[in-house]
Amino acid sequence: MASEWGIVLVLGVIMVAGASVQRLAGIGFALVSVPALVLLLGPAEGVVLANCAAGAISAVGLAVTWRQVRLAAMVPLVAAAACTVPAGAWVAARLPEPVLLAGMGVLVSVAVALVMWGxxxxxxxxxxxxxxxxxxxxxxxxxxxxxGPAVSLYAVNAGWTVREFVPNAQFYGVVVNVFSVTAKGVPQLPAPVWLLVAASIAAGSAIGAALARRVPERPARLVVLLLALAGGLTALGKGLWNL
Known part of the structure; x- marks a missing residue:
């Protein structure tokens, strides 16, 4: 029982941290939370829970910024994602857990490095x-x-400002995470855990909003990316160790 409560507590901390950095820097929930969630819950449950949470956080932000979405620019992004989401779900369901864990670590680490490099x-x-x-x-x-990193790299190469990027990233986050959850199904978690996830997202968003008024954007994004890189390398190391 004590270990179960410990897992629940760690899950709440991960969600609060992910939601905080997402609200603070505009990106970062999945990058920060996915490596920790897959180590805690396993690749399958960890990724789909991150999809659910990231979609919810994006929807909350989009409720305020939806008028700034560039639908013409987003249609090709969303249409292409819809075609490849089933392939990603198929691969994730068939790879052995250590291979999947190592692969996630590589994807996160490379994606973060590319975003940091611009x-x-x-x-x-x-x-x-x-x-x-x-x-x-x-x-x-x-x-x-x-x-997120692939869309972020597209925005960098399109010359979007951060103000232009955030609402479009939120729109994309809602749509692509709905696709992903539909392809894989909702994680089987007890109702109290879902309540904890919702409360943690709300708390993290409030913390991030408060910090956003005090912390400059560039240092905040750098901290998020460094945390994500550390998480990606940790997941890669564990996957390789278990092979």
Missing amino acids: ARVPALRGVKGAVAAGAASGFMNSSAGVG
């Missing part, structure tokens, strides 16, 4: 770039819960 890739510009980014993001979101 990679400029000509192929990620225009409609073709949106399709490529959406396809990569849909697969990564469904298989590893980390679809």
Whole structure:
């Protein structure tokens, strides 16, 4: 019983931390939470719970910013993601857990490194770039819960400001996470755990909103990315150790 309560407590802390950094930096819930959730719950349950939570957080933000969404730019991203989400779910369901864990670690670590570098890739510009980014993001979101970096790289190469990026990322987050959860199903968790997840997301969002008024955006994003990189490397190490 004590160990079960310990797991529940850690789960709440992960959710609060993920929601806080998402509200603080505009990105980061999945990057920060997925490595910890897959270590705690296993790859299958951890990723789909992250999909549920990230979709909920994006929906809350979108309720305020929906008028700023660029639907014309988002259609190719969303359409491409819809095509690759089933492939990601299929791969995630068939790989052995250590392989999946190591693969998630690699995806998170590489994605974070590219975002930190601010990679400029000509192929990620225009409609073709949106399709490529959406396809990569849909697969990564469904298989590893980390679809955000591909969309972030598209935004960097499209020259979007942070103010332009956030509402569109929230819209994309809602849609792609609905696709991902539909493809894999809702995680089988007790009702009290779901209540804890909801309360943790609400608390984390409130903390992040308070910090956002005091912490400059650039240092906040750097902290989020460094935490995500540490989590990705940890997941990679555990996966390789268990092979």
